[in-house]
Amino acid sequence: MTQLRDDTARDSLRAGLVRREMHSSRAPASLILAFLLAALCLYVLLEVLLEAIGQPPWLLDPRGFAAWLNQLPDNASPLVLGASGTLILLAGLVFFLQGVLPGRLHRHLLPSRRGIVVVDDEVIAAALARRARLAANVTREQVLVTVTRSTVEVQLRPTSGRPVSEVAIQAAVEDELARTGIEPVPLVTVRVSASGVVGQ
Amino acid sequence: MNQTPRALNRVVLAVCGLALMAAGALVVALAVFEPVARWWRSATAEAGNRLDQLLADTTLPGQPGSWVWLAAAGGLVVVLLLLLGWTVQQGSGRLGTVVVDYDGDGAPGIVSLGSEVAEQALKAALHERPNILHASVAAYEYRRVPGLRLRVLPRPGVAPQAVAADIMELVEALDQVVGFDPPVVLSIGAGARSRLVRADHRVH
Numbered sequence: 001m002t003q004l005r006d007d008t009a010r011d012s013l014r015a016g017l018v019r020r021e022m023h024s025s026r027a028p029a030s031l032i033l034a035f036l037l038a039a040l041c042l043y044v045l046l047e048v049l050l051e052a053i054g055q056p057p058w059l060l061d062p063r064g065f066a067a068w069l070n071q072l073p074d075n076a077s078p079l080v081l082g083a084s085g086t087l088i089l090l091a092g093l094v095f096f097l098q099g100v101l102p103g104r105l106h107r108h109l110l111p112s113r114r115g116i117v118v119v120d121d122e123v124i125a126a127a128l129a130r131r132a133r134l135a136a137n138v139t140r141e142q143v144l145v146t147v148t149r150s151t152v153e154v155q156l157r158p159t160s161g162r163p164v165s166e167v168a169i170q171a172a173v174e175d176e177l178a179r180t181g182i183e184p185v186p187l188v189t190v191r192v193s194a195s196g197v198v199g200q
Numbered sequence: 201m202n203q204t205p206r207a208l209n210r211v212v213l214a215v216c217g218l219a220l221m222a223a224g225a226l227v228v229a230l231a232v233f234e235p236v237a238r239w240w241r242s243a244t245a246e247a248g249n250r251l252d253q254l255l256a257d258t259t260l261p262g263q264p265g266s267w268v269w270l271a272a273a274g275g276l277v278v279v280l281l282l283l284l285g286w287t288v289q290q291g292s293g294r295l296g297t298v299v300v301d302y303d304g305d306g307a308p309g310i311v312s313l314g315s316e317v318a319e320q321a322l323k324a325a326l327h328e329r330p331n332i333l334h335a336s337v338a339a340y341e342y343r344r345v346p347g348l349r350l351r352v353l354p355r356p357g358v359a360p361q362a363v364a365a366d367i368m369e370l371v372e373a374l375d376q377v378v379g380f381d382p383p384v385v386l387s388i389g390a391g392a393r394s395r396l397v398r399a400d401h402r403v404h
Binding site for chain 2: 079
């Protein structure tokens with residue numbers, strides 16, 4: 001029984017760790033928001049304290065500011081008001097989306113006997129590009145590999161006068177991809193451009 | 201693999217984002233729609249009257265101002281402290297000690313292993329590999345379980361599964377030496393350093 005509980009605890013710990021590795025923590029956006037809020041709070045605190053001890057205000061008189069807010073549409077040009085409102089709206093939208101969107105990182109999970117292994121898509125792309133380059137016998141500038149969550153796109157410009165077999169490259173890339181053991185296997189598309197490169 | 205409060209981050213970001221969006225929409229509506237401006241006038245005038253009433257009611261006899269200002273200052277200090285607490289939690293959870301053995305099979309004394317044991321051993325082993333440009337190892341705590349997090353930047357073009365298998369062999373050797381198997385997260389990435397070596401790929 002304790003064994004079973006240990007196993008489920010271990011699995012849930014593992015699932016949590018995988019989730020954390022595959023998704024953004026939103027720490028940068030949180031730090032920016034915390035800094036902005038803290039700056040605002042500090043300023044308001046200063047003015048409130050000045051008011052509390054009966055000193056003249058530093059930048060804005062609370063009563064004057066309240067009166068200005070009350071008169072709002074008339075004491076500012078509609079253009080300035082509309083523009084600043086749009087900016088505030090957009091800033092709010094950015095923070096809101098940061099909070100709501102899944103924030104999936106460009107990474108893949110590799111199977112492993114021990115521990116959790118995550119690989120940046122860039123690393124996978126580099127490995128696949130190397131394999132495609134060797135299969136096509138071209139230089140590395142002639143291969144471009146793009147890896148997303150469910151697709152792998154290989155773009156290859158052959159050397160002029162040396163035909164390249166699209167099928168062979170497809171097979172090589174798919175073999176390399178199968179070796180990584182990524183699940184589900186992304187769909188591989190190979191595009192060999194019609195125009196070749198001279199003197200590579 | 202640390203104690204960044206992710207759920208809290210998202211909730212605060214979403215709530216503050218919504219509040220900002222509402223404020224921005226209100227400002228735009230004020231600039232564009234006349235009825236909204238009329239409503240805003242009467243609503244803020246009413247709120248201002250109430251506020252004046254409150255300030256007058258809370259001014260103690262013999263005092264120059266209302267104590268509401270002091271209460272507001274106290275509230276702001278509390279908010280500032282909460283913000284500070286939220287900030288320092290980001291990326292926290294780094295551990296100094298990975299394992300403590302109070303029992304020691306009946307022997308007197310306590311055995312405690314610092315995280316440097318694992319960090320130094322793995323780092324030293326990883327720096328010898330030619331296909332690994334950079335490796336960093338740190339011990340973190342997640343859900344009160346101590347674990348190791350490895351970040352490795354391999355040379356571009358190296359097969360990631362080969363790197364992973366290599367490193368996990370090292371980790372298993374460490375398990376044997378230390379005598380316990382903590383959760384391990386290995387993150388294989390491409391940093392600025394590996395991009396400088398050579399570039400033959402792009403990722404969207």
